[in-house]
């Protein structure tokens with residue numbers, strides 16, 4: 361049954377413009393958000409406006425070399441702030457931890473499987489990352505994945521692969537292509553109906569791989585003063601996902617301080633011995649060459665957005681105490697990438 365609109369929603373405002381990127385994944389995720397909003401607000405009208413962003417246009421430069429960090433978000437945020445859009449739907453992983461003051465994170469849908477996965481080239485016999493022989497080429501452009509590969513699998517080679525999911529899979533499948541496998545997010549493959557391409561799910565216990573902050577979550581950005589849309593999103597958002605991603609983003613925000621940190625995380629809700637629900641966060645910071653790493657696992661009672669942000673900060677402090685600070689300093693000074 362549809363929920364009655366909260367009192368703060370003005371009866372005059374019944375049409376909303378929902379912006380997103382043009383990729384297949386972005387459009388599928390936007391349909392999920394619009395579907396949830398239409399279900400809660402059947403009398404309202406939502407139109408989808410899709411747009412290519414800087415990140416979609418520049419497919420040649422390795423991601424870590426592109427100077428602006430807001431590749432996927434900035435142009436859409438300008439349209440949002442100007443009122444041409446009311447909502448932007450993002451893969452939350454691509455949303456910088458600092459959002460311009462005119463905009464805010466309005467909510468998140470239920471997280472899809474957040475893990476990274478290995479996709480092996482068709483015809484090759486490998487069933488897991490540990491089956492790959494020395495010298496095998498793994499396609500990825502993420503410094504988090506590159507650094508974790510260098511740490512755990514120094515016998516493998518890493519080569520950059522850019523483009524949307526279909527493009528990357530086509531590069532993997534090309535008969536004369538350089539890659540034996542690629543690493544992708546499970547969420548993207550599952551959401552576009554390509555789950556059968558997954559060879560192995562990677563996590564702390566399988567392959568020893570942690571995922572990106574926000575991975576698998578759909579983030580919904582709004583104008584920071586738009587109480588109407590915020591109230592609407594409160595009806596469709598998912599509380600556990602929100603607490604997980606606020607903790608993860610708080611951790612990353614503290615660590616990165618203006619540079620992109622090779623941080624992996626894994627968030628899991630557990631019951632402790634007294635039956636109390638806690639958020640267990642595993643985290644790792646790895647130097648780009650994989651020679652140094654710092655790992656922390658903490659459990660925290662996380663029942664509110666403020667508690668989630670405080671918990672992320674606590675994990676960050678512990679990571680720095682375990683040595684993450686010097687790894688991040690080297691990355692900032694560009695030593696580790698030479």
Ligand SMILES: NCc1[nH]cc(CCC(=O)O)c1CC(=O)O
Pocket residue numbers: 451452453454543544545546547548549574575576577
């Ligand atoms: N940076 C690209 C990107 N942004 C979101 C996803 C997948 C969906 C998600 O992680 O939520 C991907 C592709 C990938 O990393 O495999």
